[in-house]
Amino acid sequence: MSFLMTFVVAVKALRRNAMRTALTALGMIIGVAAVIVMVAIGTGASASIQNQIQSAGSNIVMVTAGSGGFGPVRQGQGAVTTLTAEDADAIRREVPGVRYISPGLNTRTQVVAAAGNWNTQIQGASAELAAIRSWPAQFGTFFSDEDVTAARKVAVLGSVVRDQLFGAGADPTGEIVRIKNQPFQVIGVLASKGQAAMGQDQDDTVIVPFTTVQKKLMGVQHVTNITVSAENGVPLDGLTQQIAALLRTRHKLQPGADDDFLVRTLEEMASVLTSTTSTMTYLLAGIAAVSLIVGGIGIMNIMLVSVTERTREIGLRLAVGARDVDVLLQFLVESIVLSLAGGAIGIALGFGISYGVQRVMQWSAMVTPSAVAMSFGVAAAIGVFFGFYPARKAARLNPIDALRYE
Amino acid sequence: MNPIISVRDLTKTYDLGEMQVQALRGVSLDVAPGEFVALTGPSGSGKSTFMHLLGCLDRPTAGRYFLNGNDVSTLSARDLAHVRNTQIGFVFQGFNLLSRTSAVENVELPLLYAGKTAAADRRQRATEALKAVGLGDRLGHHPNQLSGGQQQRVAIARALVNNPTLLLADEPTGNLDTKTSVEVMGIFQRLNIERGITIVLVTHEADIAEYGTRVITFRDGLVRDDSAIERRRIA
Numbered sequence: 001m002s003f004l005m006t007f008v009v010a011v012k013a014l015r016r017n018a019m020r021t022a023l024t025a026l027g028m029i030i031g032v033a034a035v036i037v038m039v040a041i042g043t044g045a046s047a048s049i050q051n052q053i054q055s056a057g058s059n060i061v062m063v064t065a066g067s068g069g070f071g072p073v074r075q076g077q078g079a080v081t082t083l084t085a086e087d088a089d090a091i092r093r094e095v096p097g098v099r100y101i102s103p104g105l106n107t108r109t110q111v112v113a114a115a116g117n118w119n120t121q122i123q124g125a126s127a128e129l130a131a132i133r134s135w136p137a138q139f140g141t142f143f144s145d146e147d148v149t150a151a152r153k154v155a156v157l158g159s160v161v162r163d164q165l166f167g168a169g170a171d172p173t174g175e176i177v178r179i180k181n182q183p184f185q186v187i188g189v190l191a192s193k194g195q196a197a198m199g200q201d202q203d204d205t206v207i208v209p210f211t212t213v214q215k216k217l218m219g220v221q222h223v224t225n226i227t228v229s230a231e232n233g234v235p236l237d238g239l240t241q242q243i244a245a246l247l248r249t250r251h252k253l254q255p256g257a258d259d260d261f262l263v264r265t266l267e268e269m270a271s272v273l274t275s276t277t278s279t280m281t282y283l284l285a286g287i288a289a290v291s292l293i294v295g296g297i298g299i300m301n302i303m304l305v306s307v308t309e310r311t312r313e314i315g316l317r318l319a320v321g322a323r324d325v326d327v328l329l330q331f332l333v334e335s336i337v338l339s340l341a342g343g344a345i346g347i348a349l350g351f352g353i354s355y356g357v358q359r360v361m362q363w364s365a366m367v368t369p370s371a372v373a374m375s376f377g378v379a380a381a382i383g384v385f386f387g388f389y390p391a392r393k394a395a396r397l398n399p400i401d402a403l404r405y406e
Numbered sequence: 407m408n409p410i411i412s413v414r415d416l417t418k419t420y421d422l423g424e425m426q427v428q429a430l431r432g433v434s435l436d437v438a439p440g441e442f443v444a445l446t447g448p449s450g451s452g453k454s455t456f457m458h459l460l461g462c463l464d465r466p467t468a469g470r471y472f473l474n475g476n477d478v479s480t481l482s483a484r485d486l487a488h489v490r491n492t493q494i495g496f497v498f499q500g501f502n503l504l505s506r507t508s509a510v511e512n513v514e515l516p517l518l519y520a521g522k523t524a525a526a527d528r529r530q531r532a533t534e535a536l537k538a539v540g541l542g543d544r545l546g547h548h549p550n551q552l553s554g555g556q557q558q559r560v561a562i563a564r565a566l567v568n569n570p571t572l573l574l575a576d577e578p579t580g581n582l583d584t585k586t587s588v589e590v591m592g593i594f595q596r597l598n599i600e601r602g603i604t605i606v607l608v609t610h611e612a613d614i615a616e617y618g619t620r621v622i623t624f625r626d627g628l629v630r631d632d633s634a635i636e637r638r639r640i641a
Binding site: 002005009012016257293301313315316317318319320321322324325326398399402 | 432451458461463464483484487488492496499500502505506507515516518519520522564568594
């Protein structure tokens with residue numbers, strides 16, 4: 001019998017028992033849809049992390065002050081005070097490929113306005129931070145190099161801080177806020193950026209010149225980090241090494257001594273996060289795959305019932321000239337058609353649910369071609385694997401016994 | 407004329423573990439083309455086993471079976487399937503039609519396994535076979551919409567569709583009332599007389615056997631009597 005005929009006969013047989021076929025396929029539908037949705041959510045999460053890294057700047061190198069301490073006493077990260085604004089100037093002068101640079105120094109304190117107060121992070125930075133983070137202002141402007149040099153008491157508010165102190169959507173440009181009892185003039189409000197990849201709210205911040213933090217708020221000479229943005233196309237590995245070498249020289253570290261700073265790219269930090277997400281994705285997909293196997297067992301069960309029920313039909317087919325391979329193929333194709341039809345509907349359902357999750361729950365879910373191909377392949381494999389035993393049982397029937405079967 | 411069926415010392419032993427059952431103990435006979443043979447005998451006499459061997463549904467334990475001059479007693483299962491498909495037509499007591507499948511599709515079934523036949527050609531041959539048994543107006547009916555006699559006629563059409571040289575019928579009237587039995591036997595007789603198809607039929611009813619030309623009686627795995635019907639019944 002030609003393959004096309006085998007296929008037609010299989011489809012007819014399945015349609016003769018439409019209800020049973022639908023229920024059996026449901027097992028595959030749910031399994032495949034579950035795998036598709038789980039992988040879609042996982043992939044979406046990874047992609048949104050990648051996006052946020054892109055929006056934070058994929059060409060960024062972070063230098064943070066290292067852990068210090070002498071002898072057995074180790075202090076926490078950022079405790080050493082050897083990193084300075086002069087280091088930042090030196091990096092700009094001596095390392096080629098640096099586009100923007102911003103020394104940074106953060107503190108956390110209460111910000112007080114006429115209408116209310118709010119505990120938030122005060123970020124000291126240079127005027128170039130806005131360019132590094134590609135962060136436009138909603139109202140007013142970012143502070144200038146001049147403000148930095150003069151350590152002026154000017155502040156740029158994140159949108160969350162503005163909402164808390166002046167009301168949602170207000171334009172507080174020109175108003176005064178008090179930080180550690182000192183008046184700062186609000187010169188701008190930043191556009192909302194949302195949560196960072198690591199979870200903190202990027203808009204819950206006040207940005208002031210780092211010199212102001214050093215002199216007016218903390219009374220220190222050092223900085224805790226330097227954010228470097230590279231020119232396009234500059235390899236970050238090389239840049240990282242050159243910055244490290246320069247800082248070792250400037251900090252007069254002996255060969256063999258530990259660095260008193262840490263140079264990392266944002267991508268390195270992102271890859272840790274991405275790998276966590278993909279582990280989670282594999283776990284979820286693995287759980288979903290269990291339902292695929294259960295679906296496959298359902299198919300095998302129904303095929304076995306079907307073979308028993310149709311024993312006389314098999315006997316008749318053998319009597320009128322079907323070879324054992326014809327019978328084997330007929331039942332195998334039936335099982336494959338069943339699993340593939342279930343798989344196809346499951347993929348469609350998976351698409352639908354992923355879309356719904358994206359719309360309703362605001363999660364990003366991405367159905368990838370590879371997930372679709374994989375589900376379809378697994379569905380076919382399940383059809384073959386779980387269909388083979390019943391089909392072989394049918395093909396091995398003795399025609400006489402089959403014909404006499406009651 | 408060369409015999410269409412020629413068996414020599416045919417034996418069949420069923421191995422039931424501890425016990426061995428000798429269903430056939432050495433049967434030798436010839437059937438010439440155009441004969442209408444009725445096999446009779448009590449239950450367990452071996453007539454059904456003999457029928458299965460004639461139909462290539464099973465292989466003998468020993469002995470030779472020549473069908474149309476070819477030794478089929480040693481063929482592989484696959485070659486036997488081919489022989490069943492091209493040279494033999496079967497009619498069963500229980501009709502064995504596919505449920506929820508139209509009459510014409512039931513009749514097409516053997517053609518599906520016959521290899522290259524175009525769909526239109528299959529449909530045409532199946533239609534002709536159904537017309538030959540008087541069901542030209544029931545092509546699209548499903549078995550549950552047909553009477554027992556009509557179902558058996560569909561089964562006969564199915565047996566004829568591959569133009570077999572040998573038609574085997576296993577108690578074809580066993581599930582039918584007297585009137586329909588006569589109708590069905592009439593069809594067999596017509597096929598035998600008008601088309602010259604050789605028919606071998608198993609029955610335990612003496613009057614059914616009398617529609618044939620020859621009756622072979624089995625007992626205890628052996629042919630006990632083999633005689634021509636002197637006054638053939640005509641349906």
